[in-house]
Amino acid sequence: MIDHAHDLVCVREATERLLTAVAKLDDESVATPSRLPGWSRGHVLAHLARNADALVNVLAGRPMYVDAAARDADIERDAPRPLEAHLTDLRESAARFQEAGAVPGDWSRTVELRNGVTDSASRLPFRRWVEVELHHVDLGIGYELEDVPEEFTERETGFLADRFAGHPDVPPTRLTDGTRAWRTGRPGDAQETSVTGAPADLLGWLAGRRDGAALTASGGTLPALPPL
Structure with missing residues (x-):
């Protein structure tokens, strides 16, 4: 059985690991390529922040993204920012997700994600945990799949x-x-x-x-x- 409250704690812990690691970077290293083809580390960080807000939308019953073009445009817009801007955005968007997860609600309800994909609301914290862990690895900054819980x-x-x-x-x-x-x-x-x-x-x-x-x-x- 999925325990969304447990998974919210795991998301918070994973986010703290990510923030601690990213804080050791500098503006130049944020602009260098990540392990994802065509994306810099800044792209990965921008995606993580916008994904947190997108999942807040899902929890609130709104579309995850306006559309695919808007999602991509937001990432491209935010990717070139300096390190401190990325860190602030990551912290604040992560806090918004945790706040949304703390709101009482029917966690057994079905929610819609991108491209018509549906899932139980209770699985959203785990989905966010996946984003944080795998993209932390994608940054290529010393955190590997052997290091995840x-x-x-x-x-x-x-x-x-x-x-x-x-x-x-x-x-x-x-x-x-x-x-x-x-x-x-x-x-x-x-x-x-x-x-x-x-x-x-x-x-x-x-x-x-x-x-x-x-x-x-x-x-x-x-x-x-x-x-x-």
Whole structure:
């Protein structure tokens, strides 16, 4: 069962880790490329701030973004800012999200995100946690998938395995880190590929952050995953 209050605490802790790390940068390093193609670190930070506000919109029953063009324009507008402006925006937008999460409401209700995607309101804090953890890694400033909390790694691996479950382009696949196991891909085929690896490598592959070279596939080749 999803515990949104627990996840809000995890978001706050992850945000503090992010802010502490980003505060050690300078204006020049914020402008350098991140690990995401075409995005500087400033783009990643701008996206994180605007994503917090977008999730506030969702909690309030408003559209997540006006439209895709407006979302992209906001990120491009904010990306070139100096470090202090990014830090202030990250802190203030994170506070707005926490305040929205503290408002009593029906957390079992269905909410709409981007592109017609729907989910339970109770999962929004976890979705925000995903944004903060993975984009902290995307900054390329010394925080790696091996550094994220174990709980996060396990839950996000399961979430992404569920996301690809039933996908016609992903063969039946069993994932395991040697302790836990998940299944994903299309159903109905007798042949199942087994993919084994360290927790961080499994998560990185599922999340599109690693190429899977550190994983071992048996019973078939390592599946090519569609973009998230």
